[in-house]
Amino acid sequence: MVSTVHAPSTVSIIRKRPAGAGGAADAHFWRKTARGKLQRVVREHYLRPAADFAPPPVLPAGLAWILPDTNAVLHQFDLLASPDLPHPLLVAQTVLDEVRHRSLPLYNKLRTLIDDDFAPSKSTGEHKLKRGWTVWNEALEETFLERNEGESPNDRNDRAIRHLASYYTAILRGVNPSSANKRQKTGSSSASSSSSRAVDTDSSSDAPLILLTDDAANLALARKAGLRTLTAKEYVASLPDSVQHSLVDLLAVGGSGLERDGNATGAASGSGKRKGAALYPEHLPQSVLQAGVKAGKYVQGHFNPSQYNFREASVNSASLPKPVLLAGLESMNRAVAGDLVVVEVLPESEWKSLGEEVVDEDAKQDDPDAQSLPEGGDTTSAPAVGSLHEPDALMLKPREVQPTGRVVGILRRAFRPYVCTLDRASLPPSALTSSTSVTVLASPVQRTLPRIRLLTRQAAHLASQKFLVSIDRWPITSRYPEGHFVRVLGQVGSKEGEVESLLEEWEVPYRPFSSAILSCLPEEGETWVVPPKGEADVKGVWRGREDLRDEIVCSIDPPGCQDIDDALHAKRLPNGNIQAGVHIADVSHFVHPDNPMDAEAASRGTTVYLVDKRIDMLPSLLGTNLCSLRPYVERLAFSVIWELDDEANIVDVRFTKSVIASKEAFTYEAAQRRKDDASLNDPLTEGIRLLNSIAIKLRAKRMAAGALNLASPEVKIHLESSEQSGPVDVEVKELFETNLLVEEFMLLANISVAERIYKQFPQTAVLRRHAPPPKTNFEVLQDVLAKRRGFTLDVSTSRALADSLDKCVDPSFPKFNTLVRIMATRCMLSAEYFCSGSLPASQFTHYGLASPIYTHFTSPIRRYADVLVHRQLTAAISGQPLHAGLQTKAWVDKTLEVVNKRHRGAQGAARASIEFYVALAIERREEAAQKQAGENGGKVRAEAFVIRAFRNGLAVFVSQFGLEGLVTFKRDNEYDAESYEISVPKDASGEKVTIGVFDKVEVEISVEKDKNTQRGKVVMHLIQPVDSRGM
Structure with missing residues (x-):
């Protein structure tokens, strides 16, 4: 599509020879340079004849193609993605481009949906149907339309989709659409509508193509043109009752432009059935918000609801030293957790202090019959149990007046499918015996989210289920947002339902690996082995590799670890120094750039560890077998080998691809016992002791430099068996000296690799940083420590903080220091991956580790960032060409944005899994106590x-x-x-x-x-x- 920043220019089609070559749309515009000169900018858009592309096949009788416009895809995707949808999709390039611009995650889902199989038993001649067929209309001479003078990009795109519907309706009917095509090229929106009627199209029910739109203007123009056009609601209503029943709940509320009142953030008065006084102020238009932020009139930031008081929230803005307090539901103005909001800071005379009470909305909720749901009720839920892993969004001092504001608009919604349960108080008795649509309230499991008003036919079934709900809009007349049902996840309280719920809640991809992905695995499968050196190595596996099979290498991991990423060795050198090596699974040997397996790994970002299962980033053949550094077998590795003196000073470091043969796989406890057993003096045991002695000195150096020894609440769940996965008990994890041994060498490897790849690729190195937290984050903890225990917390530097934490000791309270460290962790910012060219070197630092540069290299089986680092290190030491994307800052930024999101999701899912099993363990203890009828009454x-x-x-x-x-x-x-x-x-x-x-x-x-x-x-x-x- 021709894209300019000015009024559309003249576009000419240049036909080139030989025949079959495409034409070029030549667009130009003038722009002013920084020096004030005019510069002519020319852009060419190459076109090809439609004959170069296979048209969508004619469908069997009873089937028609659905051509959704962008509006339909954005607002009705759950309907279009339903496996019960009885028609395949015809997806225009215009729609793909617009959706990609509006929502990259939705674009990826759409591309995946297009490739899924549709009705495998049906075929159309030589064509096996897929769920979708992509039409590259912006590349075809017959379907490309230029933008008319004064026409908005949206109107142009709607016109292009209507023209495409007209063109392919004729093609599918066997009619030549060329005469209409000529008139479309230069016609206005209204003219093009009229010309469409020249093609043999009609709005009859047997037309081979249905244009699906919820945009009022596009709907009217398409129908005027004689196209078979339906809204999503009309489309579902046209289907047989048996199909309607499974699709009607998927309809997004207010999807039709006919039902909107023009407020971009959903200020419509419900579905047209409910009108009343406005409970919230309307949001300002995007242009006003952006101008206000630029002028300093408003501030922007992400909306963070309080976990203690559902009537309070805060917004952190880079332009203010402290969070802005939002007090009251009206000030929060329909924002939900994660929204990028714009806030007007009130005059100081109107600033308020943080509330002094816990306000739990669940305890106050008392909903009458759902058919007359109150509009004045409260909306959000406060938690009954939380987690010390997450920073408190309102780390503000009580009674201290805070900057206070109100939300005036929302720049970007964070809406996504939410895991919910049905609020039974909102369920009318009639719904238990009827399949008619009723309005109920869905309660998100994330307690800081509002209840969601839902119209459903399956209320009785949902009463015992966990299910997904998407928010569609939040009218100014309603205390509740309105949404639609997506799908059932499982029975409330069942392990299967709970696991799937937490994966969905934290947006963890958990689909099975496709056949295209599995085809990327070595064809030998489980029988793959490292080939012998020499002539038998026909695939060049040994090329550039060092033979380290004779080194006394071992791995040290948690119990039950199958995806062994790392192994270590240490020995004395003839010159008296120590050689220490970290050997990491060479995943990049098996996972090549740009193939389906690499794309899936990039999408998943990380392996997710739950209490009773693991969601792998890579197929298990690699993760738990061919890449896993199992003992007693040869494996490919990427090794970092240091020469150190007895004081752990690095004399030399080198990096090499290698082949190792691990001599043993220890648990942390087993390695600790081996090290401590004075009767053992074999090379393996001596190597562990040597590694430990160096690790102790490395740790001392880090602590002296200001590294932080923080803490987080970690517990270990004991399960009945791998099959039943029921919790027997829960206990605090025990840490051994060997835990720290492995940690220190992994940190050393990561730092050494970071220095090397940054030296080679200063603009695109994949690094990891931990930004220093704002000192204001510690104000509450400092005040509490001073007043309650008389301790001073110095946060001027990481070293000062570390020293202060060491002094927070209460002899009568052994756990006091750990508790303070846990609370200090809450004040920190999260670490993140970044591209070296996106930040100045002064911001590379890892605050917690007190390291000026850092990356992740040591876990490529379970982290995609490490795979990227392996590729960069390979290119740095071998001179081999680097993947083009890893040489482009924009590509690295985009890839790491996904990886950072997946990493946060994996952490959240892991914590949620632990909390679920802890609750089950508490229930089991309670049952046991009741049987014993002890003094605590069970x-x-x-x-x-x-x-x-x-x-x-x-x-x-x-x-x-x-x-x-x-x-x-x-x-x-x-x-x-x-x-x-x-x-x-x-x-x-x-x-x-x-x-x-x-x-x-x-x-x-x-x-x-x-x-x-x-x-x-x-x-x-x-x-x-x-x-x-x-x-």
Whole structure:
């Protein structure tokens, strides 16, 4: 498509010879250079005759092609992607280009959908049907349309799609469309509509092509042109009842332009059935928002709802030193977690302080009959249990007035399919025995999200299920956004349903590997072995490789590890120095750029580890076999070998492709026992001891440089068996000295490789950084430590912070230091992958490791970033050409954006899996306690530590289970915000007990299902120093 930044210029078609060569659309415009001179810019758009492309096949009787416009794809994708859709899709290049511009994830889904098989039993001559057929209309002389003077790009694209519908309707009917085509080339929107009627097209039900649009203007013009055109709702209604039933719930609410009122962010008055007073202000237009941000009138940032109070949220903006507080639902103005919002900061006289109460919307929810859902109700849910892994979005001091604002618009929505359960309180009794459509509320499992209004025919079935819902819009007249059903995930509480739910919630790709991907694996399969050296190596596997099979190499991993990425060795050299080697699986030997397996690995980004299963980045043949550095077999590796002196100073480092033969695969505990066994002095044991002695010195150097020794709550789940996967118990993970041994050498390898690839590729090196956190992130923790324990937390540098954390020790409270380190971790920013050419070298630093440069090289089986680093290192040491993408900053940036997203999703899914199994383990303990009828009345009790105080509750951390939870009181208590403590009555006498942050308490823990939402949640009650069950 000809694209200019000015009014469209004249386009001429230049036909070239010999016959069959395409033409070129020659577009030009004038632009002013930086020096003020006019420069003529010429762009050519090459066209080819339609005869060069195979047309879509004529379908069997009863089938018609669906040609969706961009609007239909953007808003009705769940409908189009349904396997129950009875017609294949005809996808225009115009639509592909627009969707790619609007939403890259949706574009990728659309491309995948096009390639899926459609009705395998059906065929059309020589053509086996796929779900979609792509028409490259922007490249065809007969279907390319230039943009008319004064015509908007959107109107031009709609006209191109209508013309394509007219053209292929004629082709499929066997009519020559050339006469109409000539008139289309120069006609206006209205003229082109009239000319379309010259083609033998009609709107009859047997037309071979259906134009699907929810855009009112496009719909009217298409029908005027005599095209068979339907809205998504009309299309579903035209289908047999049996098909309608499975598709009607997939219809996006307000998808039709006829149902919109023009507010881009969804300020329509419902579906046309519900009108009332506006509860929220309208969002400003995008152009006004962008101009306001540029002028400094507004600030922009991502919307972060509070996990303690559903009526509060914050927005972090780079232009302000502190987060902007959003107090009240009206100020939050229909934003949801992750939205990129624009905020107007109020005058200082209107600034507010953070609320002093826990406000749990779930406890207040009381919905009447769903057919008359209240518009004035509350919308979002606060959590009953959270996680210390995530930073608190509102790390603000109580009672301290904060910059306060209100959302005036949304630049980019973060809408996605959300995992939900049905709110049974919204389910009318009639829905249990009827299949008619009813309006209900779906409650997202992410408790900081609002309930979603849903029109469905299957309410009775959904009442016991977890399912996906997409938000379509949020009218200004409704407290609830409106959405549509996507698909069922599984029974509430079942392991299968819960696992699939958390994978969907964290957007983890988990589809099976396709045949195209599996075809990229070595044809020998499980029988593949490293070939002998010499003439037998016909594929050149040994070319450029060093033979390290005689080195005493071993691996040290967690129990049950199958995808062994790394192995190590160490030995004394004749000159008295030490040789240490890290050997990493040579994944890049098997995964080649630009093939289907590489593309899938790039899309998945990382392997995801759940409690009872693993979602692999690569097919298991590679991950757990051919690439895995198993013991007693030869494997291809990428080795980093250092020469070090006895003080762990690096004398030399080299990088080489290699072949190794690991001598043993240890668990951390087994390696620790081997190292500590004084009766063993064999080369393998001595090598482990040598590695450990160097690791201790390497760690000391890092700590002296300012590396942080932080902490996170980690627990280990004991399962019944790999088949049943039921939790037997949960315990805090035990760390061994060998854990640190492996960690230090992996860090050393990553740093050494980062230096090498940056030297070779200063503009495109794949690196990893951990930005220093803003000092304001630590203000609350500093204040709490000073007032509650008398400790000073110096955050001026990472070294100062590390020293301060080391001093936070309470002899009477052994776990105090660990708790402080966990809370300090919450103040940090997340590490991320980046392209070296995108940032100045001063911003490469890894704050937590106190390293000026860092990357990931050591886990290519489970991280795609490491695969990219392997390719760059290979090119750096061998002189082999580097993949073109890895030489382009834009490509590296785009690829790492996906990898960063997948990495965050993998971490979230792993934590959610642990939390689910911890809850099951608590239930099992509770059942066991009830059978014993012990002194605690059948309840689970545990030691907890207060991490936050409110007027009506406490946030506590239970280290035994790695859980953060809320203890709430039915009434408010005396609250001292300055001292971070509350005073609660001890008993009926009125005597009061003071409880504050860092205090140790005892809690009673149980798992309860919300009677309305069916969501399981961990409930905690205070037992000591007071009993909160009656408070």
